[in-house]
Amino acid sequence: MKRFLLLFTASLSFLGAAPAQAAPVDCEPARCAVQTALDAECPCDAARNHGRHVSCVARVVNRLSREGAIPTNCKGKIRRCAARSVCGKPGFVTCRVPTSTCDLSTGTCAADASLACATDLDCGSRCSVKRTAELCLARGGEVGAGSSCCSDCSAPAE
Numbered sequence: 001m002k003r004f005l006l007l008f009t010a011s012l013s014f015l016g017a018a019p020a021q022a023a024p025v026d027c028e029p030a031r032c033a034v035q036t037a038l039d040a041e042c043p044c045d046a047a048r049n050h051g052r053h054v055s056c057v058a059r060v061v062n063r064l065s066r067e068g069a070i071p072t073n074c075k076g077k078i079r080r081c082a083a084r085s086v087c088g089k090p091g092f093v094t095c096r097v098p099t100s101t102c103d104l105s106t107g108t109c110a111a112d113a114s115l116a117c118a119t120d121l122d123c124g125s126r127c128s129v130k131r132t133a134e135l136c137l138a139r140g141g142e143v144g145a146g147s148s149c150c151s152d153c154s155a156p157a158e
Contacts, residue, residue, distance in 0.1 A: 025071055025073055025074060027071070027073075027074035027077040027078065028151060030069075030070050030071055030074045030078070031070075031074065031077070031078045031081060031150070031153070032153035033069070034060075034061075034064050034069055034070060034078070035153045037060065037064065037069075038057055038060055038061070038078075038082075041056065041060050042056035042057050042060060042082070042087075044085065044086075044087035044088075044147045045087075047087040047088035048088060049088040050085075050087060050088035050089050051088070052088060053082060053085070053087040053088040054079070054082045054083050054087075057078075057079060057081075057082035058079050058082070061075050061078050061079055062075065080150075081148050081149075081150035082148070084127070084128075084129065084148055084149040084150065085129070085147050085148035085149070085150075086129055086147050086148075087147055087148075089129070091131065091132060092129055092130065092131055092132075093129070093130055093132065093133050093136055093143045093144065094127055094128075094129060094130075094143070094144030094146060094147070094148065094149050095127065095128055095129070095130040095135075095136035095139070095141040095142070095143060095144060096121060096125040096126070096127050096141055096142045096144055097125055097126055097127075097128065097136075097139055097140060097141040098119075098120035098121050098123065098124065098125050098140060098141075099123070099124040099125055099126055100112075100120065100123035100124050101120050101123060102117035102118065102119055102120050102122055102123050103117075109122070109123035109124075110123070111123060111124075120140070121142060125141075125142075127144065127149035128149065129149065
């Protein structure tokens with residue numbers, strides 16, 4: 001029977017069929033639910049260096065996962081938020097760089113005319129960490145207000 005299952009699985013992969021996978025989990029709500037605990041136990045402004053900050057967050061995330069506060073498959077995504085931060089990197093900034101352009105004559109994005117825009121950043125952006133604000137601006141980016149490239153967990157103002 002084992003031999004049959006092995007052969008069946010191998011033939012499926014050969015034919016291009018993949019075993020069914022679970023739908024991806026949205027980890028943002030889980031991260032936002034524990035962000036206060038992460039900030040309390042691993043404060044960004046107290047980080048002596050970036051590596052120590054990321055290690056601290058990893059330890060807290062592992063503990064919270066064992067306690068059931070974080071789904072196991074979200075641990076890596078939450079740790080990546082710490083890795084994509086300026087914590088422990090004095091002078092560094094987060095930088096949003098546009099990925100498309102805004103056609104100011106029509107007020108729509110060049111890549112998708114159904115999207116209204118006033119600036120290139122309205123048409124999409126990617127975030128990265130830059131050594132200085134000047135480097136960010138030189139690349140056509142906008143300096144971010146937060147310490148991480150991950151989304152802000154604060155509730156939207158109404």
